[in-house]
Amino acid sequence: MARILFSILLSYVCITVVACHGLDTSPPKFPAVLIFGDSTVDTGNNNYIGTLFKANHSPYGVDYLDHVATGRFSDGRLVPDMLVSELGIKESLPPFLNRQLSDDEIKTGVSFASAGSGIDDLTTMASGVIPVSRQPLMFNNYKNRLKSIVGDEEANKTISNALILISAGTNDFIFNWYDIRSRRLQFHNITGYQDFLQQRLRNLLMKLYHLGGRKFIVAGLPPIGCLPFQITAKFKNPLQRACIEEQNSDATIYNAKLKNMLLEIQSSLSGSRFIYGGIYDLVIDMVNHPEKYGFVDTNKGCCGTGFLEMGPLCNIFTPPCVDASKFLFWDAVHPTEAAYKVLSKYLLELLPALY
Numbered sequence: 001m002a003r004i005l006f007s008i009l010l011s012y013v014c015i016t017v018v019a020c021h022g023l024d025t026s027p028p029k030f031p032a033v034l035i036f037g038d039s040t041v042d043t044g045n046n047n048y049i050g051t052l053f054k055a056n057h058s059p060y061g062v063d064y065l066d067h068v069a070t071g072r073f074s075d076g077r078l079v080p081d082m083l084v085s086e087l088g089i090k091e092s093l094p095p096f097l098n099r100q101l102s103d104d105e106i107k108t109g110v111s112f113a114s115a116g117s118g119i120d121d122l123t124t125m126a127s128g129v130i131p132v133s134r135q136p137l138m139f140n141n142y143k144n145r146l147k148s149i150v151g152d153e154e155a156n157k158t159i160s161n162a163l164i165l166i167s168a169g170t171n172d173f174i175f176n177w178y179d180i181r182s183r184r185l186q187f188h189n190i191t192g193y194q195d196f197l198q199q200r201l202r203n204l205l206m207k208l209y210h211l212g213g214r215k216f217i218v219a220g221l222p223p224i225g226c227l228p229f230q231i232t233a234k235f236k237n238p239l240q241r242a243c244i245e246e247q248n249s250d251a252t253i254y255n256a257k258l259k260n261m262l263l264e265i266q267s268s269l270s271g272s273r274f275i276y277g278g279i280y281d282l283v284i285d286m287v288n289h290p291e292k293y294g295f296v297d298t299n300k301g302c303c304g305t306g307f308l309e310m311g312p313l314c315n316i317f318t319p320p321c322v323d324a325s326k327f328l329f330w331d332a333v334h335p336t337e338a339a340y341k342v343l344s345k346y347l348l349e350l351l352p353a354l355y
Helices: 002-021 079-086 103-108 132-150 152-161 170-178 190-210 228-234 245-268 279-288 337-354
Strands: 033-037 163-167 215-219 273-277 297-301 327-329
Touching: 033 079, 033 132, 079 163, 079 337, 103 132, 132 152, 132 190, 163 190, 163 337, 170 190, 170 228, 170 245, 190 215, 190 245, 215 337, 228 297, 245 273, 245 279, 273 337, 279 297, 279 327, 279 337, 327 337
Parallel strands: 033 163, 163 215, 215 273, 297 327
Antiparallel strands: none
16 A cells, blocks of 8 residues: 555656656667767867877866866867757766776767867878777777677667767868868869868768668858958958858858768668758857857957967966857857857757657
């Protein structure tokens, strides 16, 4: 009798809580989240490799838990952290290269991304970071460890149902086309370079599919011409800062090709789902209508002058602004946590197409 009364009481409490507070007690739609790409999604892998492209120092992380710099290129959390938190998987997404990862962390996903990385291997030649082409090797190592924890069948099931997010390409255009043009002279125009990158991206997606991935979101390029660093490189007068329309136009053309390519790949790979993450329109809207998002400044970063500082140049000698949430960009390239919140909300709205 006592057990029956307890069950009735528990049911009443659960119904009341859900009705009043909208709590969802169902399990996560994705058992794990797996991330590939560059600094926009690197939660700290570069801390464990020999490179100057690191963000494990102040003032990075000033708005992160306990104000700790974790290697994330922002003042706080990145989109991967927000996705796993909102999906009810865990509070943040760790970097795969952290050797202290627990089995539970492995089972629910990691980031393989590396800040400064690119789809083009040339992008990482001087920096020593992990090119996107090598990240599937890390994924394979992850898969083997996952199998050792849960067995082959459960590991394959986890990976096939995992949310896989890829964010890369911006560094390729910045390092190899706009700012150091001599690095890819074999391409006579940007169309050829765009097609080259997309063929390499296609190869990456095929590798991830053959390793068991099935549910993908592939982010398009942002408006590259609105990055504070690019604005500074183009304009000499700091009082006349505006987005570089030619670079933005190049990004929109690339993104249109990417959408078509993802449709083609999905039709050729049985059981796959590829969703295009169109972040361009959202970021350009933040630039053009900052008041909608609570921003005050959108053409320079919060760190230092905001014109050039990033990575090692954003340090204790280049103090940040008072309130990063008023800025679209944290440093001269990377968005603030406030901007990433907007982007993560958009990406969450895309997920039902993968269920």
